Amino acid sequence: MNILQRSEDWHSERCSKVTASRVKDLNAKPNKGKALNALVLIILAERLTGVQKEIPTNSAMQWSIYNKPYAIAAYENEKGNFVKGTGLINHPFVEMFGASPDVLVNEDG
Template identity: 40%
Template sequence: MAEMVQGSPEWLAERVGKLTASRASAVVDRTAKGKPTADYERYLMELVAERLTGLSAPHFVSSEMLWGAEHEPVACAAYEFETDFDTTKIGFVPHPLIPMFGASPDRLVGSRGLVEFKCPTTLTHIKTILAGTVPEDHCPQLDAQLACCPEREWVDFVSYDPRVPDDMRLFRRRVLRADRADNIHNLEHESRIFLAEVDARIERLADACRPGLKEAA
């Protein structure tokens, strides 16, 4: 599946009903009381619907998201220039051990790395620069990419904005597998629980529609 072009009909079809890295935060994020957020249930039911219909759930695409997608190639060129790395596009990568779980890193980097590009609003970009670290809400996505690509040792997080002065345009931070080992393990654990709940929800729906069940009740 790695040969598929991201965004193509084949790529979209391969992701249907599967937990993907871009939505991994819904699986691991917790409220102040330690409970799953509302996004957990929403995403769970979204995957149930996708598996029942075989169709991708519709998603709103904002002007900022379109702008980011259009500028990703520019961000990649800037990254390659700064690092002197060669990058390779990749499609959907299934997790080697967890069925119905996969990731689509933006690029492979050499033989050991990955890179994830974000081209956000200028406000978000400068906040990231000032914080000097990977925004916490993006960490589950990076953890999921490393989980699905166990041969890769690191992923570079890149925020890029061509609207700011040249020396502020590219922000890069490397996330090492070794530093995220516990987070990756937790994500895999929670992913198994989440996917089991998706299966259980579908079974409940099947039971509810089974002839004679209501009469027996």
């Protein structure tokens, strides 16, 4: 799938899925199960409403968004590899799991 990240379509595609940014909450220890419980409730609400919970942008994320084009250009120049932006990539075996890498390198990722 090649949908622009952070677009409305991208958010719709991610809705109610366990994504790479959420998977850490699946491994919550029993005494720290709040993260897992919260994730289950968020995904349930997303499935019922069809609307993804808004992801707040912090200063580190904003820095990354701003500097990503410069990092990509530096990488391509240094390594001679070309990258391609990508949207959500669904897990090949686990339904409702996916990830949105920033870019893929060369034709085979």
